[in-house]
Amino acid sequence: SAVISQKPSRDICQRGTSLTIQCQVDSQVTMMFWYRQQPGQSLTLIATANQGSEATYESGFVIDKFPISRPNLTFSTLTVSNLSPEDSSIYLCSAVYRGMNTEAFFGQGTRLTVV
Amino acid sequence: EDKVVQSPLSLVVHEGDTVTLNCSYEVTNFRSLLWYKQEKKAPTFLFMLTSSGIEKKSGRLSSILDKKELSSILNITATQTGDSAIYLCASGGSNYKLTFGKGTLLTVNP
Numbered sequence: 001s002a003v004i005s006q007k008p009s010r011d012i013c014q015r016g017t018s019l020t021i022q023c024q025v026d027s028q029v030t031m032m033f034w035y036r037q038q039p040g041q042s043l044t045l046i047a048t049a050n051q052g053s054e055a056t057y058e059s060g061f062v063i064d065k066f067p068i069s070r071p072n073l074t075f076s077t078l079t080v081s082n083l084s085p086e087d088s089s090i091y092l093c094s095a096v097y098r099g100m101n102t103e104a105f106f107g108q109g110t111r112l113t114v115v
Numbered sequence: 116e117d118k119v120v121q122s123p124l125s126l127v128v129h130e131g132d133t134v135t136l137n138c139s140y141e142v143t144n145f146r147s148l149l150w151y152k153q154e155k156k157a158p159t160f161l162f163m164l165t166s167s168g169i170e171k172k173s174g175r176l177s178s179i180l181d182k183k184e185l186s187s188i189l190n191i192t193a194t195q196t197g198d199s200a201i202y203l204c205a206s207g208g209s210n211y212k213l214t215f216g217k218g219t220l221l222t223v224n225p
Contacts, residue, residue, distance in 0.1 A: 031211045042203065042215040043158070090156050096211045101147055103163040104213055109156030 002026065006093045006107030013083050013114050020079045021110045023093030031096040032070060033104065034078045038089045046091075049076040083114045117142045119206050121216035128194055129224050136189040136219045138204030147207040148180050148187045153218070154200045161189070163207075194223045 003026040013019050023032070032049040047055040047068055055068035070076040080087055093107040118141045128134055140148065147165045151158035162171045164180035164187060171178050175198075178189045191198055201220050205213040 033212070042217045043205075043213075044215075045212055048210065048212070092157065094213075101163060101165065101207070103147070103149060103160055104207075104211070105160060106151075106157045111156060 002095065002097060002105035004093060004095055004105055004107040006110060008110055009108060010111040011113070013112065015083055015085070015114060017083055018079055018081045019083065019110075019112055020077050021091055021093070023076045023078070023095075023107050025074045025095045028073060028098045029095040030098050030100075031104075032076045033094040033096075034066070034068060034076070035092040035094060035106075036089045037092065037109075043092065046078070049078075080112065083112075085114045088112055088114045117206065117208055117214040119204055119214050119216035121202075121204050121219050123219060124217060125220040125222070127222045127224065130195055132194050132223075133190065133192045134194060134221065136191075136202050136204075136221070137186065138188070138216055139184075139186040140204075140206040140214075141185065142206040142208045142214060144209040145182075145206060146209070146211075149205045149207060149213065150178055150187075150189050151203040151205065152200045153203055158203055161202075191221075194221075196223050196225055199223045 005024045034046040035043040037043045046061045047057040049070040051070045067079045091110045094104045122137045150161040162178045167182035175192045180187045201218040203218045204216045
C-alpha cells in the first residue's frame with residue numbers, strides 16, 4: 001500500500017502566524033490533494049496540488065490563505081496563513097496513484113491548534 | 116453541488132453484533148464510491164466500488180453499491196472493540212476529487 005509521510009503531526013500556533021505542512025509520497029502519483037477536517041466534521045477538499053503550477057482551489061478556499069506548492073511529482077506543501085482559532089483543524093494530504101482509479105490514500109494528518 | 120449522506124450518524128453495539136452502515140450520494144460525473152475507517156487522524160482505505168451489485172469483502176467487512184438507488188452499504192459482522200471508529204463514505208467524481216459524508220461513529224462495547 002501507499003506510504004504518505006506528512007509532517008508535522010501536530011502543532012500549536014499563535015494567532016496571526018503561519019504553519020507550513022509538508023507531504024512526501026513514496027512513488028509516482030497522478031494527483032495530490034489537501035483536505036481539512038474541522039472538529040466534529042467530515043473532510044472538506046481545500047485544493048488540488050498541481051505539479052509546477054498554481055493549485056486549483058475549491059469554493060471557499062483562496063490562495064492567499066492556503067498557499068500550496070508542488071515542486072515535483074512526489075512532494076507538496078500547504079501553508080495556513082494568518083492563523084485564527086477557526087483554523088484549528090486536522091489537515092490531511094491525499095494522493096491518487098498511477099494505475100489506480102479514484103482510491104485515495106491519506107497521510108497521517110496534522111492536528112493544528114491555534115491559540 | 117455533490118452530496119453524500121451517511122446514516123446513522125452514531126451507533127453503539129455489543130461485541131459480536133452485526134452492523135450495517137448506509138451511504139447515499141448525489142454526484143455529478145460519478146466514478147466510484149469509497150469507504151474509509153478513521154480511528155485517529157488519517158482515514159484508512161477499506162473499499163472502492165464502481166459496479167452495481169458486486170459485493171466486495173475483506174474479512175468481516177463487506178460492501179455493495181446500488182447505482183439505481185444511488186446508495187451503498189457497509190456491513191461488519193461479528194464486531195470487535197477494535198472496529199470502534201468513524202466510518203467515512205466518499206464519492207469519487209471528476210478529476211479524482213472526493214466528496215465525503217459526515218461519517219458514522221461506531222462504538223463497539225465489550
